[in-house]
Amino acid sequence: MSPxxxxxxxxxxxxQRGQIALRSGRIEVDGTxxxxxxxxxxxxxxxxxxxxxxxxxxxxxGLDTIASYIPWIWHELPNGELDLTGRTCPExxxxxxxxxxxxxxxxxxxxxxxxxxxxxxxxxxxxxxxxEHPDARPNGWDGRAARSEDLDYHHSGFLTEAERWLGAxxxxxxxxxxxxxxxxxxxxxxxxxxxxWVSNTPHLNDRGVGDLLTWLTDRHGAEAAAKxxxxxxxxxxxxxxxxxxxxxxxxxxxxHHELGLWARDDFAGYLRHLETFxxxxxxxxxxxxxxxxxxxxxxxxFPIGISQLAxxxxxxxxxxxxxDYYLGELTVQNAADLYLCNAILAxxxxxxxxxxxxxxxxxxxxxxxxxxxxxxPESGVHKTLLTLGQGNRxxxxxxxxxxxxxxxxxxxxxxxxxIAFTGERHGFAAPIDPEGRTTPALDALANxxxxxxxxxxxxxxxRQLTDELGFGFVADHYLTEYAHPAAAARREQVEDxxxxxxxxxxxxxxxxxxLGGYHVDAVDLQAIADPxxxxxxxxxxxxxxxxxxxxxxxxxxxxxQRWLTDHVRNGGNLLLTGRLPDRDQDGAPCTILADAxxxxxxxxxxxxxxxxxxxxxxxxxxxxxxxDADLRVSSAQLLRAPAEAEVLLREVGSGLPCAIQAQLGAxxxxxxxxxxxxxxxxNWNALFSRFGVRPRVGIDADRTGLLTVPVTSEHGNLLxxxxxxxxxxxxxxxxxxxxVQPPTTFPARGHALLPW
Numbered sequence: 001m002s003p004x005x006x007x008x009x010x011x012x013x014x015x016q017r018g019q020i021a022l023r024s025g026r027i028e029v030d031g032t033x034x035x036x037x038x039x040x041x042x043x044x045x046x047x048x049x050x051x052x053x054x055x056x057x058x059x060x061x062g063l064d065t066i067a068s069y070i071p072w073i074w075h076e077l078p079n080g081e082l083d084l085t086g087r088t089c090p091e092x093x094x095x096x097x098x099x100x101x102x103x104x105x106x107x108x109x110x111x112x113x114x115x116x117x118x119x120x121x122x123x124x125x126x127x128x129x130x131x132e133h134p135d136a137r138p139n140g141w142d143g144r145a146a147r148s149e150d151l152d153y154h155h156s157g158f159l160t161e162a163e164r165w166l167g168a169x170x171x172x173x174x175x176x177x178x179x180x181x182x183x184x185x186x187x188x189x190x191x192x193x194x195x196x197w198v199s200n201t202p203h204l205n206d207r208g209v210g211d212l213l214t215w216l217t218d219r220h221g222a223e224a225a226a227k228x229x230x231x232x233x234x235x236x237x238x239x240x241x242x243x244x245x246x247x248x249x250x251x252x253x254x255x256h257h258e259l260g261l262w263a264r265d266d267f268a269g270y271l272r273h274l275e276t277f278x279x280x281x282x283x284x285x286x287x288x289x290x291x292x293x294x295x296x297x298x299x300x301x302f303p304i305g306i307s308q309l310a311x312x313x314x315x316x317x318x319x320x321x322x323x324d325y326y327l328g329e330l331t332v333q334n335a336a337d338l339y340l341c342n343a344i345l346a347x348x349x350x351x352x353x354x355x356x357x358x359x360x361x362x363x364x365x366x367x368x369x370x371x372x373x374x375x376x377p378e379s380g381v382h383k384t385l386l387t388l389g390q391g392n393r394x395x396x397x398x399x400x401x402x403x404x405x406x407x408x409x410x411x412x413x414x415x416x417x418x419i420a421f422t423g424e425r426h427g428f429a430a431p432i433d434p435e436g437r438t439t440p441a442l443d444a445l446a447n448x449x450x451x452x453x454x455x456x457x458x459x460x461x462x463r464q465l466t467d468e469l470g471f472g473f474v475a476d477h478y479l480t481e482y483a484h485p486a487a488a489a490r491r492e493q494v495e496d497x498x499x500x501x502x503x504x505x506x507x508x509x510x511x512x513x514x515l516g517g518y519h520v521d522a523v524d525l526q527a528i529a530d531p532x533x534x535x536x537x538x539x540x541x542x543x544x545x546x547x548x549x550x551x552x553x554x555x556x557x558x559x560x561q562r563w564l565t566d567h568v569r570n571g572g573n574l575l576l577t578g579r580l581p582d583r584d585q586d587g588a589p590c591t592i593l594a595d596a597x598x599x600x601x602x603x604x605x606x607x608x609x610x611x612x613x614x615x616x617x618x619x620x621x622x623x624x625x626x627x628d629a630d631l632r633v634s635s636a637q638l639l640r641a642p643a644e645a646e647v648l649l650r651e652v653g654s655g656l657p658c659a660i661q662a663q664l665g666a667x668x669x670x671x672x673x674x675x676x677x678x679x680x681x682x683n684w685n686a687l688f689s690r691f692g693v694r695p696r697v698g699i700d701a702d703r704t705g706l707l708t709v710p711v712t713s714e715h716g717n718l719l720x721x722x723x724x725x726x727x728x729x730x731x732x733x734x735x736x737x738x739x740v741q742p743p744t745t746f747p748a749r750g751h752a753l754l755p756w
Contacts, residue, residue: 017107019179020285022320025354026461027393029178033460035388036184037449038065038109038396040359042118043097044074044419045403045426048090050436051097054401055104057432061442062449065184066101067109067358067396069116069124070094072165074419076126078410082168091406094172102182109288109396111187111358112169114162119420122149123195127412133157138208140201141484142244150195152203153270154211163277174282186283187358188274191292191324193267193308197481202259203266209240215262228255246484253555253587256490260307260479265534268312275319289313289321290358291345297328299337300503303344307478315350315538322358322394328365329375330382335707335724336510338383340503340522342390344473347522351540356394357387363399363429363441377444378749380431382722384448385751388459389709389720397445402427402434451753455718462713465735469693470523471513472550475535476557476585477501489587496553500578504551504675506634509577511678513549515704516685517695523548529563547573547691556581561592569596569665573691577672579637597645597662597669602638605651618652619659619674625649627683637673648687649674661690701731706746710735710756719754721746 018030026033039058043051058066075084075092086093101108116124129151130137136155138146151158177183196202204212213236216225222234230248231238242248247255275287289312293305305324313319323345327334346355360383365375384395405418405426420426425434431442452459478501480494503510513520523544527536544567561581568574576593580601584590594600605617617636621627625648638656641647648670649659659672670687678684681704688694697708697719705725711718723729723746733741733754740756 017179017182020184022286022318022352022354024352025349025391027354033457034393035452035456035460036065036107036394037063037452038067038107038394039063039400040067040396040398041401042068042399042403042427043094044071044091045405046091046401048093048096051100052104053436054432055101055106057436057438057442058400059104059106061446062453063106063397063400065107065109065396067111068097069118069190070110070112070169071116071118071120071124071419072113073120073122073124073126073408074406076128076165080128082165084168084172094169095176098172098176098182102176106182107178107184108176108182109185109187110169110173110183111190112166113190114165115190117190119422119426121408121411121414121419121421125149125151127410129158129161133161135205137205138196138201138203139205139244140199141204141246144201146195146199146201148195148199148201150199150201152205152207153192154207154266159273166274166277167281170278170281170283177283177285183285185286185288185320186278187288187290188271188278190290192271192289192312193263193481194292194305196263197304197308200482202263202482204244206240208266209243211266212243212259212262213239215265216258228258246487246490249487251587252484252487252490253493256482256484256487257476257479257585259482261534263481264308264311267308271309271312275316286318286320288358289319290324291321292324294324294326294341297326298334299325299327299341300507302337302341303473303475303502304478304481306344306348307475308481310348310475311534311537313353314348315353315540317352320353320356320394321345321349322356322396324359325357325383326359326361327383328361328373328379330379330724332511332515332705332724335386336503336507336514338386339390339514340471340510342387342392343471343520343522346391347473347524347542348475348527348539350538354393355391357392358394358396359398360384360387360395362397362445363431364439366429369425369428376749377440378751380441381444381448381751382724382749384445384452385720385722386707386709388452389711390464391462393460397431399427399430401432401436402430404434455753457715458711458713458718461715462711462718464519464521465696465710465712466519466521467693467696468545468547469513469518469520469688470545470548471520472525472548473522474501474550474552474556474560475524475526477553477555479585493555493587496579497555500551500553502551504577506675506678508675508678509549509551512681512684514707515678516681516688517697517699517708518688518693519695519697519710525550525560525563526557529557529559544572546571547575547693549575550577552576552578552581554579554581555583555585556590556593557585558590558592561590565593565596565664568667568669571666573667574669575672575687575691576669577676580639580671580673596664598642599645599660599662599671600640602640602656604635604637605653606635615653617674619649619676620652622647622650622657625686631677631680633674633676635675639671639673648672649676696736698734698737699731701729703727703729705729706731708733717756719756720751721754722751723747723749
C-alpha cells in the first residue's frame with residue numbers, strides 16, 4: 001500500500017480505488033462500469049516541484065487517470081545502474097510520482113516500454129544496449145542495416161536487458177496496483193512492429209531468418225519452402241540469401257504474404273513473452289497494447305497496426321488494445337477514418353475486451369513548433385464524442401502537458417545533450433504548454449468532461465445502434481508493410497491494395513457510409529471465413545449482417561471469396577467496390593466470386609495523358625439507376641456480364657458496364673468498378689436502398705456535415721451529434737421514425753448530446 005493511501009489524503013469526491021476488470025466490453029471498477037479519462041503527463045519532463053501543479057490541473061479539468069511513459073533511457077545511468085527512486089535526481093523518483101497521483105485521487109497507467117518512442121533518443125532505449133549488443137539491430141532486405149533504431153525483439157541479449165529493466169519497474173508497480181493502489185494498467189512495450197513497417201525493414205537478421213525458415217518448413221514442408229524461395233536443396237546459406245533477396249522472383253507475392261504472416265506470429269510471440277513476464281512477477285491489472293498506424297492526419301493505414309498485432313491480444317484474458325490516433329483537425333476528409341478505425345479495432349476484440357485509445361491526440365496539432373498546423377479546440381471534442389459513442393471506455397489524451405527535456409548524462413555528441421531530439425521544450429501542442437499555461441484546447445475538454453460525466457452510465461455501458469449494414473474488414477489486405485525493392489509484382493500488388501482496400505478508392509465507400517448517415521459495425525471477414533486460422537484464434541464467431549459492404553483490390557483470399565459467395569447465395573447482400581477479385585493473397589489466380597456471378601474483366605479505363613493523348617473516364621447511369629449528370633472518375637473497370645445482370649453504370653467512352661447488380665440464389669450483389677464520387681450521397685443512398693437498407697437515424701438537414709452516433713444502454717439512450725462543417729447546419733433528427741430533435745441550428749463546429 002502506498003504512503004498516500006495510509007494517510008488517506010485522497011479527496012472524497014474523486015474516483016476511488018477498486019478492483020479493475022474487463023468484462024463484456026466494459027471496464028469495471030468494483031463491478032461498476034466506468035469510463036477512464038486519462039491524460040499523459042511526463043514526470044521526467046517536469047521539475048519535481050511542478051508535478052503537483054500539473055496533476056492538479058489535470059484533475060480539475062475532469063480527468064480521473066494519469067498515464068506516463070517510464071523511459072529506460074532516463075532511468076539507466078551511464079554506468080548501467082538503474083535509478084527508479086530518485087537517488088541521483090529527484091525527477092527519477094517514479095514511486096513518488098505514482099504516490100502523488102494517488103494522493104490527488106488520480107489513477108495511473110504505466111507505460112514502461114522497453115520502447116517508448118515519445119521523440120526520445122533511440123526510441124527510449126539506452127545507448128549501451130546498441131553498443132553491447134550490435135547484432136540485435138535487425139538487417140532487412142539484402143542484408144542492409146535498419147535505418148531506424150529498431151531492435152530484434154527476440155534477440156537474447158536484448159530480451160535479457162529488457163527483462164532486467166522491466167523487472168525493476170514491476171517492483172515499483174506491483175505494490176501499487178489496484179485495488180490497493182492507483183495503478184490500473186501496464187502497457188506492454190509500445191507500437192510493436194511500427195519501426196520495421198515504416199522503414200520497410202523486416203527482421204531478417206540471422207535469428208529472424210532462421211525462425212522464418214523453420215516456420216515455413218513447419219507450415220509447408222522443406223521442399224515447398226525451398227521452392228518458394230527458388231532454391232534447390234537445403235543449403236542454409238542459400239536459403240538465407242534467398243529470403244533476404246525477396247524469395248523466388250516468380251513468386252514474390254506468395255513469399256511476401258508468408259513473410260507478413262510470420263511477422264505477425266513473431267510480434268505475438270514477443271508480446272506474449274512480456275505478458276507472461278509481467279504476470280509471473282505479480283502484475284494482475286489489465287495489460288495494454290498500443291496499436292499504431294495513423295499518419296498525415298489520416299487513418300487509412302491504421303488497420304496495418306491491427307493486422308500486425310491483433311493475434312497478440314485478441315481474446316486474451318486481461319489484455320486491452322488501444323488505438324494511437326493522430327488525425328489533426330476532424331473534417332469531412334478524415335471523419336470516416338476515425339469512425340471506421342474505431343469499428344475495425346472493436347471487431348477484432350474478444351467478447352470481454354473493450355475498445356480504448358492509449359494515445360488520443362490532444363491540443364493544437366503544432367507538433368513541430370513551426371505554426372504549420374493548428375487544430376481547433378472543437379476538434380478534440382468531436383473526436384472524443386464519436387469515439388466514446390462507438391464504445392471506447394478508456395481515452396488517454398496525449399500529450400496533456402508539455403515540459404522540458406532534461407539533460408541526459410553520458411549523452412553522445414549528437415548536437416542535443418538532452419533525452420530527446422526535439423530540443424529543450426517539448427509538447428508545444430499540448431493543452432497545457434511546457435510552462436504550465438492552459439490553452440483553449442484544455443478549456444474545451446474540461447467543458448466536455450462535464451457533459452460526458454452527466455451521461456457516464458450510458459457511455460460506460462452502451463452500444464451503438466447500427467443499421468443492417470456491415471463494413472467488411474479483411475486483415476490480410478493490410479499485410480503490406482514489406483516489399484523487396486526489386487519485387488515488381490509485389491509493388492503492383494501493394495499499390496492495388498492501397499488504392500482499393502478498406503475505405504475504397506478516393507475513400508468514397510467510407511465517406512458514403514459515414515457522411516451518408518449510416519451506422520455500422522465492422523465485420524472481420526477472415527474470422528468468419530476461416531475460423532481455424534491463426535488470425536482467428538481467440539475470436540468469437542461474429543454474426544454477419546444481411547448486407548456487407550467491402551472495398552477490395554484484385555487480391556482477395558480464396559476463403560473470403562468463397563464465404564462471400566455463399567453469403568449471397570444463402571440470401572445475403574454484398575456491395576463490392578474497387579476491382580473484381582481475381583487473385584488469392586499469394587498471387588495465384590482466384591476468381592471464385594466473379595465466376596459465381598458470371599463476371600469478368602473487359603479491361604480498364606484510367607485517367608491518363610500520354611503519347612496517345614489524354615483520357616478522362618466518365619460514367620453515366622443506366623436503366624433503373626439514372627444519374628442527374630455524368631460523373632468523372634479516375635478509373636473504371638469494364639465488365640463482361642451475363643444478360644440477366646442489371647447494368648447500373650456505363651463508362652461513357654467504351655459504352656461498357658462498370659457497375660452491375662446480379663442475383664445469386666436468394667441474394668444479390670452490386671459491384672461498382674469505378675471510384676464513384678462520395679460527394680454524390682444520394683447516388684450511394686440509392687445503391688444501399690436497393691438492398692432495403694436505410695439509416696435508422698433520419699437527418700433532415702440543409703447541408704452536409706452533421707454526424708451522429710446513437711447509443712443505447714440499460715441506463716437510457718443518447719444521440720451524439722457533431723457538426724464537422726465550418727458553417728451552421730439546420731437539421732431535425734429522428735431515430736426509428738421518432739423525432740429526437742426538432743429543427744435546430746447547430747453552430748459551426750458545434751455539438752449536442754441528446755437523450756431520447
